[in-house]
Amino acid sequence: MTDHNEHPNQFALLRQRRFAPFFWTQFSGAANDNLFKFAFTVMVTYQLSVAWLPPAMAGLVIGALFILPFLLFSATSGQLTDKLPKTQVIRFVKNLEIAIMAVAALGFLTDDVGLQVPLLLACTFLMGLHSTLFGPVKFAYLPQVLHERELTGGNGMVEMGTFVAILLGNIVGGLLIALPGVGRTYVAVGCVALALLGRLAAQGIPQLPATDPQLRINWNPVSETWRNLKLAHGNTVVFRSLLGISWMWFFGAVFLSQFPSLAKEVLHGDEHVASLLLVVFSIGIATGSLLCEVLSRRQVEIGLVPLGAIGMSVFGVDLYFALRGLPASSLLGLSEFLARPAHWRVMADLVLLALSAGLYSVPMYALIQLRSPATHRARIIAANNILNALFMIASSLIAGSLLGAGFTVPQVFLFVALANAAVGLYIFLLVPEYLLRFIAWVLSHFVYRFRVRGDAHIPLGGPAVLVCNHVSFVDAILLMAASPRPIRFVMDHRIFRVPVLGWLFRLAKAIPIAPQKEDPAAYASAMAAAGQVLREGDLLGIFPEGAITRDGSLQAFKGGVAKILAQARADGLAVPVVPMALTNLWGSYFSRIESGGAMVRPFRRGAFSRVGLNVGPALAAQAATPEALQGAVAALLAQQPGQ
Incomplete structure (x- = not known):
């Protein structure tokens, strides 16, 4: 596995074989899904007269057929x-896509x-099946080829x-199908060409071993779906993250589905305005997804999730409020x-809301992986x-x-934004790790300028x-911010x-310890918990x-650390000890x-004061005496910036 320090940022992954062919494979597949679906929807809505599929129902039927395989075959x-x-x-999935697109053509x-129409509806279902088969690969592939500190950047690139x-597929599909006389031919050629390009990109993906080759397939989708949900439920943080991601899709689907109605009935714009809203929303998601690596110091930083949730609601x-006061007008x-x-405020809210959704979802995907x-x-x-x-x-x-x-579209948006605040609070109280990492992220970015070496x-x-040396009341929070x-x-x-x-440390399940002479029972309990x-x-x-x-x-x-290590050796554990030093705090x-004491004069050293954490190589447990550890921490304290 390539060391994460070998490239400067997530865009450099596009020059590496372990990532680039996969990226373009999934990109072409998503583009083809949406080119096909949108062209078909426009054709049924504007160009055909089908008694059993009226235009008002076409989008719903096509969308439902595409989602159905996710429920049946995930x-x-x-x-x-x-x-x-x-x-x-x-x-195999890309070969299947070529066959489906040949039939669609x-x-x-x-x-x-x-x-x-029946043939294209069947292809819609099959393209949903194609996406269903590709979905688990899409996110299970990344942790097999990327370093942990590349996961956030890699997921951000994939999400972007x-x-x-999706945006390009919708735009190109709509433009091509509208061309007089040749539109359907161009759509047919475009779908097949994208499928072939995707298969060509897939040929460059490096071979990887199976992760569970002895697995026996259960072909019953109902029992296997239930088993998968129970499997995910076994890890509380993972399962709550799955629910959090699914909520993000709930949230986003409400906005995306209402863009045509919002453009026409509230903003009094034509179909080009509806397309603009989709462009603005997609740009926001893409920007938020790419910002995750920058804001997370290239680690899986779930502290960004509450930040994203706050932005989605705000x-x-x-x-x-931006939509409520718009005057009526002609189209x-x-x-x-x-x-x-006034419309620029609407677009600013949309792009910032979508950006927040990107900050919310990418760290969750990386955490699950x-x-x-x-x-x-x-x-x-x-x-x-599912x-x-x-x-x-x-x-x-x-x-x-x-x-x-009787709700209006703006009122539906308000309802979902307020529900998002309630759902976010519920999740973060159930899984305090999100809230704790958010506080650590804020402290290390906005109270201090925190640099980790x-x-x-x-x-x-x-x-x-x-x-680590003990300098302040927030040492533990800063170490949380530094650790993946x-x-x-x-x-x-x-x-x-x-x-x-005190409330925060109890939330973090910190272990209280008292001197052995002062409270032998508390001391023994702390050592057992450690x-x-x-x-x-x-x-x-x-x-x-x-x-x-x-x-x-x-x-x-x-000498407490020596006693903990001695107990670990008795338990048969080889536990490394990592020395750390907080500097300039x-x-x-x-x-x-x-x-005087702590926390008595705010900003006594100014805002955004620079502090640091130096981390040294681990010591083996048998060499980690209190004296050796003190010497290692002292050496880290003496290091000059850049060492």
Whole structure:
């Protein structure tokens, strides 16, 4: 696996064989899906007269037929992806796409309406099946070829590519089918050409071994769907993330489905205005997806999820107010629409709302990929696709019910934005890791300018002990911001009495410890809990000085860490110990100073003061004596910037 430091950013992945052919394969598939669907919808709506498929129903029927395979076959496709080499599955799916598009081309070219529409409806269902088979591969492939610190960037590129492909497919499909006399021929040629280009790109995807070749396929979609959902439910963080992603699709589907009605009935614009709204929304999603790597320091930063959720609600509510006061007018063309300043607020809300959705979804996808077992990853992604389909169907039913009850389109948007705030709060309280990482992200970006050096020394898997100097009341939060994995901290019991911070540390399941002479029972309980953290394969954070420094200097390390390591050796665990040093934090608001306590004078060192964390190579457990660890941390403290 290529080291994540070998390229500067996510765009460089497009020059690498492990990513580029896969990216263009999924891009061409998403573009073809939407070129075909939109061209077919426009043709049935404007160019044909089909008594049993009126124009008002055409979009709903085509959309439902496309989603149906996700409900029927996602469980099976997840099993196939885990059992077979992913390259083999991808190439089979692209071969299937060529066959489907060849049949679709015949459908577009025939003049027999009685044959044409049923044939294209069948192809719609089959293209849904094509996407169903490709879905688990799409997200299970990335963690097999990308380093953990590349996952956010890789997912951001895929999410961006998907929405750009959807946008281009819709635009090109609409333009081609509208060409007088030759439109259907051009659509037929375009669909087949995109399928062939996708298959050509798939040929360049490197061979990968199957993750679970001994898996026995269960062909019963009902029982396997239930089994996949139970499998995903076994990991609380993963399952709640699946629900969070499915909610994002619910949220987005409400907005996307109402764009034509919003453009015509509320904004008083023509069909070009409706297309503009789709362009603005797609640009927002793509931008948010690409920003994730920049904002996350190239790690899986789920602290961005609450930020995205806040943006989705704030800009959704503002969109309601921006739409509420628009005056009635005659039908506006694109230039007339853009000439009105009030419409720019609407577009700003849409692009920021979509950008927030990108920030919300990409880290969740990366977290699912990172936390799911490799042997079951595709089946968990398949469970996500099933939930996505169910949530999108629910969004159509709920939005339709609200509109039928007399709600206006802006009121539907307001309802969904407020519901998003409630859903977000519910998820973040159920899975505190999201909220904690968000607080850590805010602290490390907006209170301090936080720079981490040597973070590659933090193990990406297995148990480890992190030892660090203790400078302030927010040391643990800064270490959370630096680590790609959750950390359970052993902390002085007195810090739990500090308002707000005490609540946060209890939320983080920090382990309170008291001196053995002061409270032997609390000390023994803390040591037992620390040992359990390591037995479960997690990270344990310790501040061996035992208390926050009062003069800024490094204090002597106590022997608690040695006892924890001795217990780990007795349990048969080889636990590395990673030394860390927080720098330039002494004298800031959350640290003590010689002339007074902590948190007594805000901004006493100014806003955005620069602090750092230096991480050193791990020490083997047998070499990690308190003296050796203190020496390693002291050496890290002495490092100059850039070392």
